[in-house]
Amino acid sequence: MAVTILLIEDSNSLAVLYKQFLKDEPYNIIHAETGAEAIRTLERTTPALVILDLQLPDMQGDEILSWMENKSLDIPVIVATAHGSVDIAVNMIQKGAKDFLEKPIRSSRLKTSVAIHLKQAKLETMLTNIKEKLDRDRFHDFIGASIPMQNIYKVIDSVASTTASVFIVGESGTGKEVCANAIHKESNRHDKPFIAINCGAIPKDLMESEIFGHTKGAFTGATLDRKGAASMADGGTLFLDELCEMELEMQKKLLRFLQTGTFSPLGSSKEHKVDVRIICATNRDPLQEVEQGRFREDLYYRVHVVPLNMPPLRDRDEDIITLAQHFLRLYAKQDNRKFESISQDAQRFLKRYRWPGNVRQLQNVIRSIVVLNDEKSLGVQHLPNEIKVKTSPAKSSGPTHSIELETPQLSIETSAYVTANTAAPMPTNSAQPIRPMWQIERDAIQQAIDHCDGNVLNAAMLLELSPSTIYRKKQAWEAEENAFE
Incomplete structure (x- = not known):
């Protein structure tokens, strides 16, 4: 099956030439002479690759790149222009282009670039399809396909159908209640209530009433009998968030409830029995809380049957x-x-x-x-x-400094060079002079480019770098040289 390529080029003669270059390949080439025509084509079809001329009669090529980005079109783009410079190349790569070709374009250069990026896009599609089959990017109210989240989803799948208590540990804002709710929804209790109590938000004097309820007259203001969370969650799930905030006396009563499944509402001597599954959570280190005497050890082992650590x-x-x-x-x-x-x-x-x-x-x-x-x-x-x-990382000899990042990638690479050059002491005796790391890197990159007859894409493959990294470094070196002229 022929692969569709969209060629955006205002010169008919060049379009014919590029088609001739690619005539022996199984490509279906659609030609658009203007930006508007290219956009209309992209709205009704999805090509496997785009070859884009920057100078179009009705708009600049980077406007099409921006339009594709806004529409979330993940299509590899090869930019072609007669007005090439390192600055333009870096700009186009940053806007999402995969390669940058200067006119006049050689046949072999165009064939190589098209073949490489079509192959890369095909591999990415295959990996995406495999990932979609094996992994989930959404799970109940969770959003995320990262490996840490896939592990969370698998644990939820494993524990949901059981009656085991789950202890969720994680920093504030990581989704501990979302996790508890997902366990409930995946369990056999999904059609029963899910009741959540934040132990850190309830005054200690009201905690027992909130969980176990109270009878009329049990305390000042108790004008009616009131069910607690344990009764409301009967048959379902009781989620106790920030459990380590609970007072020790209340922890003792909670432990008895977990052991017997029974409780007495505040102000009553009558025991009630309920069937609830307990899920707890905390943003603290529970073992440290046990060591500090703020959390009962027997309660910890009672609720810590299945630990689940939410990733930050x-x-x-x-x-x-x-x-x-x-x-x-x-x-x-x-x-x-x-x-x-x-x-x-x-x-x-x-x-x-x-x-x-x-x-x-x-x-x-x-x-x-x-x-x-x-x-x-x-x-x-x-x-x-x-x-x-x-x-910046704090140094032993001085305070930490904050700096504004105007070019994030350059700043990070520069700091990497500084780290590399300062991580170990310089040898005092050496047969050869020590050269700065940037000079060694520049010579290696230039040598690779010369070896590939100026083909940055091939040089990048040999160096195991992205073309954008090479263009960016060349831009920085040229700017430095110009500054000294």
């Missing part, structure tokens, strides 16, 4: 953008805003931030951006300052 968002970096896009679409629709996508630069900042407040913090950040702005794409300018600022 910083360990789920591949889920960050998925979650951000979900929240963006959700709140844009809810508040009637235009937001449709997140720019590549903004995505880089989001992925590099540590997210101490986890998913809840990400949700609140996106919510705030949508409320305060009304644009089609979420850009770096919309992000809070704390996300755009990178904190």
Whole structure:
């Protein structure tokens, strides 16, 4: 079956030439002479690859790249232009292009680039299909396909059908209640109540009443009999969030309830028996709480039958953008805003931030951006300052410094060079002079490019780097050389 390629080129003679270059390959080439025609084609068909000329009669090629990004079209793009420069190449790669070809384009160069990127796209599609069969990107109210989340989904599948108590441990905002609810929904009790109690939000004097209920007159203000969470959850699941916040005396009463399944409402001597499954959660280290005497050891072993550790968002970096896009679409629709996508630069900042407040913090950040702005794409300018600022590792000889990242990738690579050059003491006796790491790297990259007759794509493959990395480094070196001229 022929692979469809969209060729966006305003010159008919060049379009004929490129088709001639590729005539021996099983490609179905669709030719568009203008940007508007290309967009109409992309709206009604999905080619396997796009060859894009930057200089079109009605628009610039980068406008088409931006349009494809906004529409979330994951199609490899090879940029072709007669006005080539390192700056343009870097810009196009950052906008999502896979390769950059300078005109006049050689036949072998075009064939190689097209074949490589079609093969890569095919492999990515195969991996995606396999991943979709084996993994889940959504599970009840969870969103995320990362390996840590796949492990969580598997544990939930395993424990849901049992009656075992589950103890969920995780930082605030990681989704402990979402996890408890998912266990309930997957269990045989899914059609029964799911009752959640936050032990850290209830005054200690009211905790017993909240869980076990009370009778009329049990205390001042108790004008009626009231069912507690244990009675309301009968046949279902009782979720005790922030269990380590519970007072020791109440922990003792809870332990008895877990052992016998019976309790007496506050102010009553009559025992009630219920059938509930207990799921607990905490954002503290429960063993440390036991050691400090704030949590009963016997209660710990009673509820800690199946431990489940919720991963922090910083360990789920591949889920960050998925979650951000979900929240963006959700709140844009809810508040009637235009937001449709997140720019590549903004995505880089989001992925590099540590997210101490986890998913809840990400949700609140996106919510705030949508409320305060009304644009089609979420850009770096919309992000809070704390996300755009990178904190350098503290040194023993001085305080930590914060710097604004204008070019995130360059900053990170520069810090890597500094680390590499300062990690070990310089030898005092050496037969050869010591050269800076950037000079060695520059010579290696230039040697690879010369070996490949100027073909950056092939050089990148030999060096096991991405073409964008080579273009970016060349840009930095040329800028440095120009500064000294």
